[in-house]
Amino acid sequence: MKFGGSSVADAARVREVAQIVLSFPEEMPVLVLSAMGKTTNNLLAAGEMAMRAEEGVEALEPLRAIRRLHEDTMEALGTDAVTKAEVQKLLKKLEQVCTGIALMQEVTSRTRALLVSFGERMSTRIFASYLRSLGARTEQVDTIDDMFVTTDEFENGMILDATFSKTKARLTLGPGDEPVVRVVTGFLGRGEKTGAVCTLGRGGSDLTATVIGKALGLKEVQVWKDVDGVLSADPREVEGTVPMPFLSFQEATELAYFGAQVLHPHSMRPAMDSSDLCVRVKNSYNIRAPGTVIGHVRDEDEHKNWLLTSIVQKKNVTMLDITSTRMLGQYGFLAKVFSVMASNGISVDVVATSEVSVSLTLDPSKLWSRDLAKEELEKLVQDFENEGIAHVTVSSGHSIISLIGNVERNNEIMERSFRALGSEDIKVKMVSQGASKTNISLLVDQEQGSDAVRAIHSEFFSK
Numbered sequence: 356m357k358f359g360g361s362s363v364a365d366a367a368r369v370r371e372v373a374q375i376v377l378s379f380p381e382e383m384p385v386l387v388l389s390a391m392g393k394t395t396n397n398l399l400a401a402g403e404m405a406m407r408a409e410e411g412v413e414a415l416e417p418l419r420a421i422r423r424l425h426e427d428t429m430e431a432l433g434t435d436a437v438t439k440a441e442v443q444k445l446l447k448k449l450e451q452v453c454t455g456i457a458l459m460q461e462v463t464s465r466t467r468a469l470l471v472s473f474g475e476r477m478s479t480r481i482f483a484s485y486l487r488s489l490g491a492r493t494e495q496v497d498t499i500d501d502m503f504v505t506t507d508e509f510e511n512g513m514i515l516d517a518t519f520s521k522t523k524a525r526l527t528l529g530p531g532d533e534p535v536v537r538v539v540t541g542f543l544g545r546g547e548k549t550g551a552v553c554t555l556g557r558g559g560s561d562l563t564a565t566v567i568g569k570a571l572g573l574k575e576v577q578v579w580k581d582v583d584g585v586l587s588a589d590p591r592e593v594e595g596t597v598p599m600p601f602l603s604f605q606e607a608t609e610l611a612y613f614g615a616q617v618l619h620p621h622s623m624r625p626a627m628d629s630s631d632l633c634v635r636v637k638n639s640y641n642i643r644a645p646g647t648v649i650g651h652v653r654d655e656d657e658h659k660n661w662l663l664t665s666i667v668q669k670k671n672v673t674m675l676d677i678t679s680t681r682m683l684g685q686y687g688f689l690a691k692v693f694s695v696m697a698s699n700g701i702s703v704d705v706v707a708t709s710e711v712s713v714s715l716t717l718d719p720s721k722l723w724s725r726d727l728a729k730e731e732l733e734k735l736v737q738d739f740e741n742e743g744i745a746h747v748t749v750s751s752g753h754s755i756i757s758l759i760g761n762v763e764r765n766n767e768i769m770e771r772s773f774r775a776l777g778s779e780d781i782k783v784k785m786v787s788q789g790a791s792k793t794n795i796s797l798l799v800d801q802e803q804g805s806d807a808v809r810a811i812h813s814e815f816f817s818k
């Protein structure tokens with residue numbers, strides 16, 4: 356069972372979640388917890404501010420907020436003295452790391468990963484202590500202690516195979532062992548080569564949960580959030596969203612990749628690799644809601660009525676239009692285009708080709724900062740010119756609207772979507788339905804992006 360930051364945001368939420376966990380007396384779930392509330396964001400802010408700090412870093416507001424939240428929570432829950440001491444030690448170490456950043460006037464990716472790790476390391480200790488106070492046998496587990504092994508991208512480590520055997524060994528109860536609830540840190544691992552603390556990328560606790568599910572051969576991983584499941588669109592953008600009873604892993608992966616914050620892009624992979632593991636998205640604020648089951652295939656009945664699952668928007672998208680009359684249609688044109696992209700280390704999101712041009716959208720996460728993006732794009736355009744691929748135009752400020760649904764009925768999906776967009780006078784600049792069987796992508800101007808999502812959502816979910 357995984358509980359995200361919003362589910363363990365304060366003492367009251369911790370009490371609620373503990374009741375959810377204890378309502379499964381016959382089970383001894385493995386719990387995966389994220390940092391409390393907005394602690395991860397506060398830790399990142401503390402790192403940035405520490406770089407410019409003059410006086411002692413402990414005065415920095417994000418650090419004060421972190422200390423206040425965890426001390427107040429321990430006070431309210433009556434945390435035992437040993438755990439209190441452990442958390443105080445972590446808070447002290449956190450301040451030392453920030454002091455180091457202030458002295459060095461620099462915060463590296465490796466340091467940021469270490470910085471954010473304090474969130475999950477504290478939340479799991481406090482939660483385990485509270486469960487113990489309710490009479491449950493519990494054990495707090497740090498995945499950075501010889502359990503989750505990742506590649507050495509400090510803030511986006513990929514899970515390495517060694518993780519599965521280590522996790523199985525660490526969490527499997529022996530024949531004589533007393534049943535115990537393990538409270539495991541989400542989001543964290545350790546780089547195989549550097550041995551440095553690494554994170555699995557923002558939202559990575561979902562991935563921690565599915566990795567554990569696969570390692571232990573579980574039937575179900577429950578991901579508890581603050582919504583009734585995977586919804587038909589982002590509830591912060593669209594009114595009247597409805598929870599989906601079922602999603603395939605592929606739909607969930609496309610949703611996450613194309614911008615739905617609700618699931619981590621890589622979190623479905625371990626579940627997809629396990630023949631009988633499903634993921635259930637539940638709401639810790641509304642435990643009666645059935646939630647969304649994410650599994651391999653829809654059953655027949657489901658499939659018959661299945662049209663559109665969800666609409667998701669990815670903003671801040673840059674598009675390249677590559678026009679060449681000389682090379683189009685000739686063997687190797689596309690290969691040349693993609694080799695230029697690869698040599699610049701820029702990943703492509705969506706492609707649409709026409710008789711005389713290729714349009715590519717660039718994954719915004721690969722364009723970290725405005726000036727880097729500008730330099731990077733200028734070099735990219737220059738490389739295309741040098742390759743003699745002819746004219747390239749760059750345009751930014753687009754949104755990709757992805758329609759995750761039954762692409763076998765894409766005529767109906769497209770016809771109704773274009774009608775909805777037309778009635779709002781929203782212009783579609785590119786359409787792409789890649790190899791994916793579940794995703795049709797439309798490119799629109801970013802300032803019309805949310806209106807586009809609302810118009811399509813109203814067409815399919817408000818009738």
Ligand SMILES: Nc1ncnc2c1ncn2[C@@H]1O[C@H](COP(=O)(O)OP(=O)(O)O)[C@@H](O)[C@H]1O
Pocket residue numbers: 358359360361362389558579580581582584585586587588589590591615616617618665
């Ligand atoms: N299609 C969607 N379905 C459900 N939630 C969505 C969707 N798109 C965006 N969200 C947002 O994702 C949030 C849940 O994801 P997240 O913040 O990662 O939860 P947690 O921190 O509890 O794991 C919701 O509060 C919601 O605002």
Ligand SMILES: N[C@@H](CC(=O)OP(=O)(O)O)C(=O)O
Pocket residue numbers: 358359360361389390395396474541542556557558559560561
């Ligand atoms: N705390 C980490 C990991 C995570 O998955 O958080 P959440 O479950 O709140 O999305 C983050 O904020 O990215």
